[in-house]
Amino acid sequence: MLEIDNLTHVYGPGSANEHRAIDGLKLSVAEGELLCIVGPSGCGKSTLLRSIAGLITPTGGEIRVDGKLVRQTPDNLAVVFQDYSRSLFPWMSVADNVALPLRRRDMDKRARREAAQEALESVGLLGAAEKYPFQLSGGMQQRVAIARALAYRPSLMLMDEPFGSVDAQTREDLEDLVLKVRGHHRMTIVLITHDIDESVYVGDRVVVLSKAPAHVVGDLRVDLPGPRDQITTREHPDFVRLRGEVGRLVRGVDVAAPA
Amino acid sequence: MIATLVRRLWLVPVVLACWELLARAQASPYLPAPTRIASWMYERWFSGPYVLTEEAVDNFVPSLVRVVGSWSVAVVAGVALGVAIGRVAWLSDYVDPLVEFGRAVPPPAMLPVFLVLFTMGTQVQVATIVFGVVWPILLNSIDGARTVDPLQLETATVFGVPARLRLFRIILPSASPKIFAGLRLSVSLALILMVISELKGSTDGIGYLLSTASNNADMPGLWAGVVVLGVLGFALNSLFLMAERRVLTWHRGARRTA
Numbered sequence: 001m002l003e004i005d006n007l008t009h010v011y012g013p014g015s016a017n018e019h020r021a022i023d024g025l026k027l028s029v030a031e032g033e034l035l036c037i038v039g040p041s042g043c044g045k046s047t048l049l050r051s052i053a054g055l056i057t058p059t060g061g062e063i064r065v066d067g068k069l070v071r072q073t074p075d076n077l078a079v080v081f082q083d084y085s086r087s088l089f090p091w092m093s094v095a096d097n098v099a100l101p102l103r104r105r106d107m108d109k110r111a112r113r114e115a116a117q118e119a120l121e122s123v124g125l126l127g128a129a130e131k132y133p134f135q136l137s138g139g140m141q142q143r144v145a146i147a148r149a150l151a152y153r154p155s156l157m158l159m160d161e162p163f164g165s166v167d168a169q170t171r172e173d174l175e176d177l178v179l180k181v182r183g184h185h186r187m188t189i190v191l192i193t194h195d196i197d198e199s200v201y202v203g204d205r206v207v208v209l210s211k212a213p214a215h216v217v218g219d220l221r222v223d224l225p226g227p228r229d230q231i232t233t234r235e236h237p238d239f240v241r242l243r244g245e246v247g248r249l250v251r252g253v254d255v256a257a258p259a
Numbered sequence: 260m261i262a263t264l265v266r267r268l269w270l271v272p273v274v275l276a277c278w279e280l281l282a283r284a285q286a287s288p289y290l291p292a293p294t295r296i297a298s299w300m301y302e303r304w305f306s307g308p309y310v311l312t313e314e315a316v317d318n319f320v321p322s323l324v325r326v327v328g329s330w331s332v333a334v335v336a337g338v339a340l341g342v343a344i345g346r347v348a349w350l351s352d353y354v355d356p357l358v359e360f361g362r363a364v365p366p367p368a369m370l371p372v373f374l375v376l377f378t379m380g381t382q383v384q385v386a387t388i389v390f391g392v393v394w395p396i397l398l399n400s401i402d403g404a405r406t407v408d409p410l411q412l413e414t415a416t417v418f419g420v421p422a423r424l425r426l427f428r429i430i431l432p433s434a435s436p437k438i439f440a441g442l443r444l445s446v447s448l449a450l451i452l453m454v455i456s457e458l459k460g461s462t463d464g465i466g467y468l469l470s471t472a473s474n475n476a477d478m479p480g481l482w483a484g485v486v487v488l489g490v491l492g493f494a495l496n497s498l499f500l501m502a503e504r505r506v507l508t509w510h511r512g513a514r515r516t517a
Contacts, residue, residue: 053417054416054417055413055416055417073416073417073419075419078417078418079417081410081413081414083410086408086410086411087410087411087413087414089411089414089428089429089432089433090509090510090513091432091433091509091510092432092509100424101418101419103420103421103424104419104420104421132509132512132513133513134509134512134513134515135512148418152418
């Protein structure tokens, strides 16, 4: 589904403040997988996501989505940005925000509206369709952004620290929402986060990146019994072990070292 | 509703009454009483078959057409150019110095130029108004289009929003609070320039009425012109504010919660 080979990105190459964000990163994500990418802050996670989304052209390496080389944004790809207040359009109603990307799809006005309604329903916001984003709480705005991505029916959804700007309770609700919608919509999800617990709780697989320049330092399969639950899953011995492993990797401590 | 109107407007009749008393006490030809101005206005302008007299129609209508028409031309040109300059880096590199120079020229300074350039009449007024009011619109449109949030544009890119929609549904709305700030300035400026341009080299219009009244030392006529201009300015501004409130509801709401 997604193949990243030897990806390298350098900001301002040759200049005095040259910054090597990603160095020789290799990663492949299978169809239908929910992959969480964790790493210390400033490690180049966002650069990676922007490269996959075709928003920047990496200085080296290759990214393929469905076998096709990414040169511009693939048309089956959607992004949920961290900053919902800036990525939603404040002058459009919630329904218009969700429906706007569908102009690209071969759909008439009615079909677009229906698709938007359906997506809003799946994130529990059907009643808010005619409201404006500023009338909603932060968590609800991020739900709108998720609905917009869902309505687009992508085969790959990228999420860039999607729950970084909401409170703890809302964050748990949104995590469960992602788990729920992936069950309904068959798609691959790559979720970037700096929250170790979140990565283990949500992911099928967790990839840990090093400090910049980023490369993969750990790749762990999460085999937790489903369906996941905010209380019991987090008490599970495997969850505790995995979050410890991921935590050590993020901090740069050797996994083999005694706990 | 009535109570708020009374609270807001009570000073107007008080001032008028004081003026009236003062004018009667002085009996000076240079300070006509409000009642005299009002009766002058009624006789000359508002006692026609359909309220307006021929003189009123022949002068008010051209003024109104000039100010609204020229303003509209300036809006279309200013916003279109401004958005283009704001979004296209190389264009702004070329045009910026010209814009800086053009905005610095006091608009009435161009009136004598246009009087020579064009034959007398509406062309002169239109040119003066358009040249004068286009700058605040242009500058604010440039600024508004330049400062569209990059994340909003990236969102549009990711979701493949086509170019035309990107302009009309994203760039223009995002720039609209700033564009409207420029439009607000330009409305009052348009009226000022309309009067100035009609004072000289015009054969009709409210400014022309003012200048003939002045030549004839017709004090009630002068004051009547001032009143009409005040009412016209108030009406245009109110209309504009109504439109602005409708278009920018989202912006006021977003600002209140931010």
